[in-house]
Amino acid sequence: MSRTSLSTIAAACAVLALAGCETTNMKMGSSDAKTVATGAAAGGNSANASGQLERCSAPLGTVSLVENQDAGWYTILRNEYKLPPTSNLLRLLIQQSNCFIVVERGAAGMRAMQRERDLMGSGEMRSGSNFGKGQMVASDYGLSPEIIFSNNDAGGMGGVLGGLIGGGSGRAIAAVGAGTKTREASAMLTLVDNRSGVQVAASEGSASKTDFAGFGSIFGGGGGGALGGYQNTAQGKVITAAFMDAYNQMVVALRGYQTQSVQGQGLGGGGKLGVDGGAAPSQTHAVAVMSPLEAQERLNALGYNVGTPDGKLGPRSAAAIRQFQKDRGLAINGQLDRNTLDALSR
Structure with a gap:
């Protein structure tokens, strides 16, 4: 084959490749890829936030995220489901809701702030770059997330359906049912006052989604493999929905917040549930x-x-x-x- 012919074929392949790129129908902001935590937030403004998110007319204080990375649920989240920290998700929900102002207390973020202060102290920063003391904002509250995972296999029900219908259709439904799994997640949030250590609020939220992994048995391995990858994404979407449910319930409860007090004793002054042999409130209360x-x-x-x-x-x-x-x-x-x-x- 001549060199000219090879060049012609290469050019034709390039054209086909470009045509293929044009037909992939890549879309930014695809609804199929979104969770209930979507859009953006900037200061007190939000863009394209979910209509299901509760909102406040004014912030109730500052809050930092306290994520227990040694907990079992966190290990499952990161190692098994390959999902990012829940703090990333909660930061977006909190700022969009305008119920709290988020302050940075994560290890990486704190190191980044300290790095800038170290640079200023070294004298390398230009004049007017003020990273001196007295500028950081206090965290009024700490918000701690927790996830309870569940993964229920509903294959038995699919087999029953297949047996009832019978024939080819019955086998198809049984195949779907055998791979049907309901991904469930319960999320808990705890809000603690950082000055006193008093728990201000706690809430629980849940969500579930059914994935038909058995489609691979009907349409062949290719379809099943693609949907198998979607299961991990679905797990993330369920967790997101559970946290939004928990956060919404907390916001609703906080709207009617009433301070708890121990009358006559004061918080930490001995309490009303006296213990025989315990120290008198006058000895425990400054x-x-x-x-x-x-x-x-x-x-x-x-x-x-x-x-x-x-x-x-x-x-x-x-x-x-x-x-x-x-x-x-x-x-x-x-x-x-x-x-x-x-x-x-x-």
Whole structure:
């Protein structure tokens, strides 16, 4: 074959290859590839978020993700299902919901921030690159995720259906049923106040999806192999839906949030479930130290108007103290007693 003929064939192959590229119908933003956690978030703005996601009119505080990478569920998530950390998913849901402002506390992110500070300290950064102290935002709350996996084989039901119908159709349905698996996932979220260590909220969500892996028995190995790869993706989609369900339920509960308090004792002051032989609350509870002037300033900051703080507890201050005591479920006496000072100190 001449060199000219080979060149012609090569050119023709190139044209066919390009034509093949044009017919692959590649689409960005394909709905088939999406989960319920979709779209984007930037600051308080979100784009193309799921209509099923609960939203808040204003953030309730800052939150960081606390993912236990030593837990058994995390090992399954990463090693068996080859899925990324759940924090990546939850960051998107949280920011789109506008219920919390996410702050970075992950190991990799913290190392990146420290690297910039080290560079500034080395003197290599240009003038005006301020990475000095006092700029990081505190994390008010910590959100901890957990997954409970389940993988139920529904093949027995498929066999029953096949036996009832009989014939060729029966064999086909049995083949589908034998490979039918219901992928289920339950997700739990726990929200803890980072200052006090008190659990603020907890929620559980679930989702399930049925995959017909048995299609491979009907249409041949090629179809089954392709769908087999889809099963892992489906598992990820189920987990995503379960976390959105849990997060939505938590947001609904937080909208009606009421502070828990132990009347007369204060949190951590001994509690009402006394134990025989246990230390008395007076021995386990530190006495708050606050001057009358500081108490007046604290009352003003909380919205209980005492006027200009002067350290003198006149009628206006007493009225503010009584209202504060009423709101906190304390004994109403208008005085800065121990329980009132404890409540003001928190």
